Amino acid sequence: MVNDDGNGTVGTYTAVTGGAGTGAATGTTAGRTGARTAGARTAGGGDGATAPVGTALLLAAAPAGRGRAMDAASVLPALAAVPPGVLTGTAAATVVELADPLDPQTVLTRLRAAASSPGPLVVCLAGQLHLDRRQELPHLALARTTPATLRYTALPWHWLAGELGARPPGTTTVVADLAADPDVWQRLAAVPELLHLGPGPLLYGRVTPAPRRGEPTTPDYLRAWAELWRSGARLPHATLHAEAAAGTAAATAETRFLAPAPPAVPAPAVPQDPHPAILAAAMAGRHGEAAAVAAAWEHEALRRHGPQSPEAVHWTEVRADLARLAGEPARSCELWLAAAEARLRLRQRPDDPDVEGAVDRAHHQWEQIADPARARSLGPTLVALRRRVPGRQPGALAALTRRLG
Numbered sequence: 001m002v003n004d005d006g007n008g009t010v011g012t013y014t015a016v017t018g019g020a021g022t023g024a025a026t027g028t029t030a031g032r033t034g035a036r037t038a039g040a041r042t043a044g045g046g047d048g049a050t051a052p053v054g055t056a057l058l059l060a061a062a063p064a065g066r067g068r069a070m071d072a073a074s075v076l077p078a079l080a081a082v083p084p085g086v087l088t089g090t091a092a093a094t095v096v097e098l099a100d101p102l103d104p105q106t107v108l109t110r111l112r113a114a115a116s117s118p119g120p121l122v123v124c125l126a127g128q129l130h131l132d133r134r135q136e137l138p139h140l141a142l143a144r145t146t147p148a149t150l151r152y153t154a155l156p157w158h159w160l161a162g163e164l165g166a167r168p169p170g171t172t173t174v175v176a177d178l179a180a181d182p183d184v185w186q187r188l189a190a191v192p193e194l195l196h197l198g199p200g201p202l203l204y205g206r207v208t209p210a211p212r213r214g215e216p217t218t219p220d221y222l223r224a225w226a227e228l229w230r231s232g233a234r235l236p237h238a239t240l241h242a243e244a245a246a247g248t249a250a251a252t253a254e255t256r257f258l259a260p261a262p263p264a265v266p267a268p269a270v271p272q273d274p275h276p277a278i279l280a281a282a283m284a285g286r287h288g289e290a291a292a293v294a295a296a297w298e299h300e301a302l303r304r305h306g307p308q309s310p311e312a313v314h315w316t317e318v319r320a321d322l323a324r325l326a327g328e329p330a331r332s333c334e335l336w337l338a339a340a341e342a343r344l345r346l347r348q349r350p351d352d353p354d355v356e357g358a359v360d361r362a363h364h365q366w367e368q369i370a371d372p373a374r375a376r377s378l379g380p381t382l383v384a385l386r387r388r389v390p391g392r393q394p395g396a397l398a399a400l401t402r403r404l405g
Contacts, residue, residue, distance in 0.1 A: 051090075051091055051092055052090050052092075052118070052119040052120065053090060053092040053093065053094065053117070053119045054084075054085070054087070054088025054089065054090035054092070054093040054094070054119045054120040054121070054122070055088065055093065055094045055095075055096070055114050055117040055119060055120070055121045055122070056084060056087040056088050056093060056094070056095045056096070056121075056122045056123075056124065057096045057098070057110065057111065057114045057121070057122070057123045057124070058076060058079050058080070058095065058096065058097040058098070058124045059097075059098045059101075059107065059123065059124070059125050059126070059127070060072035060073040060074075060075060060076050060098070060099055060100065060125075060126045060127065060219075061098070061100055061101060061107075061126075061127040061128075061140055061141065061142050061143070061155070062100065062127055062128055062141060062143070062216070063128075063141050063142070063143060063144070063145045063146065064100070064143050064144070067141070067145065067146060067147075068128075068216050069128045069179045069181070069210035069211060069216055069217065070126065070127060070128045070177075070178075070179040070210070070216050070217050070218070070219065071216045071217070071218050071219075072100070072126040072127045072128070072177075072219060073099045073100055073126075074218055074219065075124075075126050075177070075218075075219040075222050075223050075226065076097060076099055078223050078226035078227065078230075079097075079124055079222070079226045080095075080097065081226070081230060082226055082229040082230055086229050086230075086234075087122050087124075087229065088119070088120050088121075088122050089120060089234075090119060090120055094117070096110055096113075096114055098110060100142070100143045101142055101143065102142060102143045102144050103142070103144075103153075104142060104152075104153065104154060104155045104156075104159075107142070107155050108155070108159055108163070111123075111159070111160065111163050111164075112163055115163040115164055115166070115167060115172075119171075120171055120172075120173075121164075121167065121171060121172045121173070122172075122173045122174075122175070123164070123172070123173070123174045123175070124175050124222060124225070125140075125174060125175065125176040125177070125178070125205075125222075126176075126177045126178075126219040126222050127140050127141060127178060127179075128140070128141050128178065128179040128180070128181070128210055129141070129157070129178050129179070129180045129181065129184045129207075130145070130147070130150055130154060130181045130183070130184060131181065131183035131184045131187055132150055132151055132156075133183065134151070136187065137156060137157065137158060138156075138157040138180075138184050138187070138194060138195065139151075139154035139155060139156050139157060140154060140155040140156075140157060140160070141154050142154055142155060157195060160174075160197065161196070161197045161198055161201075164197055164198070164200070164201045165197055165198030165199075165200055165201065166200075167200050167201070168200065169199060169200045170200075170202075171200070172200055172201040172202065173201070173202045173204070173237055174197060174201050174202070174203045174204070174205070175204050175205065175222060175225055175237075175241075176195075176203065176204070176205035176206070176207075176222075176258070177205065177206050177219035177220075177221045177222035178205060178206070178207045178208075179207075179208055179209070179210040179211075179216075179217050180207050180208070180209060180210060181210050182209070182210075185207075185209045185210075185254075188207065188256065195207075195258065202237065202260045203258050203259075203260065204237060204238075204240075204241040204258060204259050204260075205221070205257070205258035205259075206221035206222075206244075206245065206248060206255060206256070206257055206258070207255070207256040207257075207258065208254065208255050208256075209254055220247075220248045221244050221245070221248045222244075224243065224244035224247050224248060225240055225244050228240050228243055228244070231330075231331070234288075235291060236288055236291055236292040236295060238259070238260075238292050238295035238296055238299065239291050239292065239294070239295035239319065241257075241259050241295070241299065242295045242298045242299050242302065242315075242319075245257045245259075245299075245302055245307070246298075246302065246307050246312065246316070246338075249302070249306075249307040249308075257302070257303075259299055274293060274294075274297055275318070277293065278290050278293050278294055278318065278322070281293070282322050282325045282326070283325070287322065287325065287326040290322050290325075291319065291322055291326075294315060294318050294319050294322060295319070297315055297318075298312065298315035298316070298318075298319065301314070301315050308342070308345060308346065309346075310346065312342075313339055313342045313343055313346070316335055316338055316339045316342065317335070317336070317339045317358065319335055320332050320335035320336045320339060320361065320365075323335060324361075324365060329365040329366070329368035329369050329370075330365075330369045330371065330374045330375075330378065332361075332362075332365040333362050333365035333366045333369065333378055333382070334378060336358050336359070336361045336362035336365060337358075337359075337362045337378070337381050337382060337385060339358045340355055340358035340359045340362060340385055340389065341385070343355045343358060344388070344389075350388050350389045350390075351389075355389055356389055356391050356392065359382075359385050359386065359389040359391060360391050360393070360396075362382060362385070363382060363386070363391075363396060363400065366378055366379070366382055366400075367403075376404070379400075379404045382400065383397070383400060383401060383404065386400055
């Protein structure tokens with residue numbers, strides 16, 4: 001882990017997961033000061049020479065003082081609690097963390113080092129964007145950035161694109177939670193590809209207008225990714241984005257979500273129903289493929305109809321059933337609960353068959369959860385819904401409350 005806490009002090013460790021290991025302290029130098037500490041943990045057993053080592057770069061940056069529009073660093077503890085291998089999807093992983101860095105050159109150095117790694121790279125980025133009015137280019141503000149010093153103290157977005165765009169396609173994912181100043185927000189409306197990183201990196205993100213006054217906004221979209229990672233579910237990135245987008249879309253009046261376009265396919269002569277292919281993949285045990293296709297369709301429903309729409313709720317229910325088929329009852333229960341609550345927000349009646357069905361399925365999946373702590377965490381939400389939606393099974397609420405004790 002590399003830590004930059006804004007005062008130029010940097011430390012690093014490499015986390016290698018997969019077995020028992022030994023630790024050793026080392027030191028590095030970055031910027032103008034020495035390193036804090038560094039530790040390496042190496043897994044024992046097996047030949048790891050050919051195993052891919054992933055890299056995760058966690059960058060949270062915002063100006064100090066009144067110029068701070070996002071409390072970017074507040075998401076770092078949640079991300080740091082995610083096992084490194086979960087971040088990158090590899091057995092071994094290196095994590096680099098930059099918290100409110102001061103100097104764009106230091107950030108570029110760390111970014112370049114991460115981009116040079118041959119394995120998968122995941123960049124988690126929280127911060128605020130400002131527009132260089134001379135060049136009409138967005139910059140990521142750092143700790144010393146002010147409107148007058150933007151060109152010298154902020155990280156140009158095209159530096160990010162330049163370092164990551166050279167990597168092989170399919171090896172790089174960027175997850176960004178950004179607050180945009182009025183100039184960037186207006187420019188983004190006119191030029192939707194303003195934050196494009198090139199054909200290689202996959203960019204998932206949320207952009208919101210920076211608050212003009214009051215408390216800074218918080219990186220809730222990126223925090224939602226961290227919570228999903230920590231839940232233990234190994235979900236495709238498209239699914240994680242859809243989950244985080246659905247959970248945070250209502251937080252601000254205006255939000256732009258960024259995601260790769262679904263793979264282009266030849267247009268069929270008649271509208272194609274994706275459900276049979278999704279079900280076939282799930283029944284064949286290709287659960288990741290099924291979830292990814294469903295997430296792509298859900299993203300399209302969110303884009304076309306919005307998060308509070310019957311179309312979006314339908315795809316939440318599809319993913320709930322896919323979680324059931326994948327043997328993930330807690331995940332399935334959670335998604336069925338979300339679907340039921342969404343249908344009630346759409347003013348469907350508690351005795352509507354779709355609402356009752358969602359609650360009944362959530363209840364059934366809850367009863368299959370083997371982890372008592374996970375079941376207890378979902379219990380109160382299920383009880384609250386059962387009180388509103390008793391369903392057609394007599395005694396369902398009483399049985400639920402008895403089991404919860």
